[in-house]
Amino acid sequence: MADTEKVWLKHYPPQVPHHLNYPDVPLTQFLVDAARDYPERDAIVFLGKRMTYRQVLEASYRLAHALKSLGVERGERVGIMLPNSPQAVIAYYAVLFAGGVVVQINPLYMKRELEHQLSDADVETLICLDMVYSRVNEVKAQTKLKHVIITSIGDYLPFPKKWLFQLKNRFENTHVEIPEDPGVYRLKKLLSQASASPMEAPYKSGDDLALLQYTGGTTGLAKGAMLTHRNLVVNCCQAEAWIYKAQRGTDSILGALPFFHVYGMTVVMNFAVRLAATMILVPKFDRDLILKLIVEHRPTYFPGAPTMYVGLINHPDIKRYDLSSISACLSGSAPLPIEVQERFEELTGGLLVEGYGMTESSPVTHSNLIWERSKSGTIGLPWPDTEARIVDLDTGEVLPPGQVGELQVKGPQVMKGYWKRPEETAKVLVDGWLSTGDIGKMDEDGYFYIIDRKKDMIIAGGFNIYPRDVEEVLFEHPAVQEAVVVGVPDPYRGETVKAYIVLKEGQKVSKEEIEKFCRERLASYKIPRLVEFREELPKSIVGKVLRRVLLDEELQKKQNEGA
Structure with a gap:
């Protein structure tokens, strides 16, 4: 695709180049450079603990040497099963220094998910939290796992927090005793015994594998990108x-995303290290903690x-926080309702823009402009050196601006393929x-819109209904805090629209009022015929x-009714 066809480039601010070297x-x-240029700058702030670059x-370096001593070789997959913490950052770069391939594993994974990922990636060495060791031990015999390196949140807490953390665990009976089994090691002990001498990653070319990042697995077993x-x-x-306004060695980033x-x-993580920025790490999202950290540490x-x-804009005391x-x-990660964007910017004075990406693209491919006028309700423009197009769902033909089809992307951030799955690739x-599997369109200016996931589209009475269209209207209702729409089986229409709604604290509204509100703003075939109010929605x-969890619940109900 020639630059002349990339209509989005004309909207780039002058500070953003069309091509990068x-x-x-x-x-x-990036870590070596940051430590060389800003050795005493805080790299990590974690619950009072500070670590410089x-x-x-x-x-x-120490952990990389320890991994090599355990036999980790170039290209070997090493699992990391940790929340945001100093250990998570150290382990990630250590595996790469040792020449290994990082396999990130959600610490909340249960036996089935954990066994699949460890087995699929042929993981022999795992770095994990002590609190998940019992789950790891359950699946160890069914995998190739040989070495498990254990750490605790308390390992990187300052005194007296570390002492209080240990005391709290013992008082609440959550203290974890790790057995002295062969193949089980303590991270702190490994670090104390290992060399700190510099180590160069055994790098041959940019095509060297660095990461197996598993997809969410919403349509089956997770695949490793x-x-x-x-x-x-x-x-x-x-x-x-x-x-482009980010300045190397001066900024700080709030790390609430896992x-x-x-x-x-x-x-x-990677962006912060590239910038020699300070990461303010949050092990688990807690809106009170987030607000406190913003006030205390002033992230940019x-x-x-x-x-x-x-969660933040609905905090009862949000206006008290600077x-x-x-x-x-x-x-990112999900569509940003316009009402949420406007309310956040109004309350905080900060800028909030939507971007887009996929696991398979490292992940970002698009974003709205941050400091210039952009288009709300869009995912923005493709990033430098990234191409994007909309193709017909049936023929694959490239569609002109304004027409709806599947979004396809191309660029140097796109994966090599799926691990051991050439057919899926x-x-x-x-x-x-x-x-991408996402349905969208591009306008005349090169801004892209995501209408919905291809698999989430509802077909009711022959009409194509995109859940996001309905959800945007629901978010406009003053009593609605969260809303999600799914298509549930219907004997007459094939599928019908069902809305799951979480109301704001202290608010009351009836199903009839929701229907009336939608009827004034949506075509009749898009109006939710079913409405269910919930205290919370299932989330990743x-x-x-x-959505899959909600749909599975509906299918189970139907089965129970027919039994």
């Missing part, structure tokens, strides 16, 4: 170019998910073009509402 280096080089690099050093280096550099999710890994950037911003340090928030990756760890 990417360094041919392993991802670890020099300290993080030294700990990464093969992301290379070049993929991750590129997406970091693209972020740096797009967020690093075991590709979005948090790139736009918080706060990447998040829509549900995080929803959030003026935040220059920008990049929202061939379905989504053709001539470098990645089929990054706050994405799990």
Whole structure:
């Protein structure tokens, strides 16, 4: 695609180049550079604990040497099952320094999910939290796991917090005793015994595998997206170019997005290291803690998910907090309702813009402009060196602006393919073009809109209904805090629209009032015929509402009714 066809380029601010020169280096080089240029700058702030870039690099070298001593070889997959913490950052870079391939694992995974991921990636070494060890031990015999390195949240807490944490665990009977089994090691002991001498990642080219990032598995078992050093280096550099007001060695980023999710890994951890920025780490989203950290540590950037911003703007004391340090928030992982964006900006004075990406693209491909006028309700423009197009759902033909089809993307941040799944790779990756599974359109200016997931589209009485259209209207209702729409089986219409709604605290509204509200704003066939009020909605760890869970509940109800 020639630049003349990329209509979005004319909307780039002059500070953002159309093309970038990417360094041919392993991802670890960003940490080496940050520690060289800003050795005493705080890399991490974690519940009162501070670590400089020099300290993080030294700990990464020590753990890399320890991993090599355990037999980790170039290309070997090493699992990391940790919440946001100093250990998560150290382990990530240590694995790459040792030449291994990082496999990020959600600490909340239960036996089935954990066994699948460890087995699929052939993980022999795992770094995990003591609190998940019992689950790891349950599946160990069914996997190739040989070495388990254990750490505790308390390992990186300052005194007296560390002492209080241990006391609290014993008092609440949550203290975890780790057996002295063969193949089980304590992270702190390994670090104390290992060399701190510098180590270069055994890097051959940008095509070297750095990460197996598993997809959410909403349509079956999770697949491992093969992301290379070049993929991750590129997406970091693209972020740096797009967020052009960020200054190396001066900014700080609030790390509420989990690093075991590709979005948090790139736009918080890797991006922060690239900028030699301070990461203010949050092990678990808690809106009171988030507000306190913003006031105390004054972060300049706060990447998040829509549900995080929803939680903050609905905090009863939000106006008491000074959030003026935040220059920008990049929202991803799920659609950002316009009402949430406007309310957040009104309350905080910070800028909140929507972006877009996928696990398979490291992940970011699009974003709205941050400091210039952009288009609300869109995912923005493709990032530098990224191509995007809309194709017909049936024929694959490229569609002109304004027409609805499937979004495809192409760029140097797109994965090599799925781990051990050439057939699955061939379905989504053709001539470098990645089929996203998202339905959208592009306007005359090159702004892209996501209408919905292809698999989430509701077909009721022959009409195509996109859940996001209905959800945007529901969010406009003054009593609605959260809403999600799914298509449930209907004997007459095939599917019918059902809305699940969480009301704001102290608000009351009837199903009839919701229907009347929608009837004034939507075509009749889009109006939810079924409405269910809930205290909360099922969500993933990054706050994405799990439609599949809701749909499975509906299908189970139907089965029970027919029994």
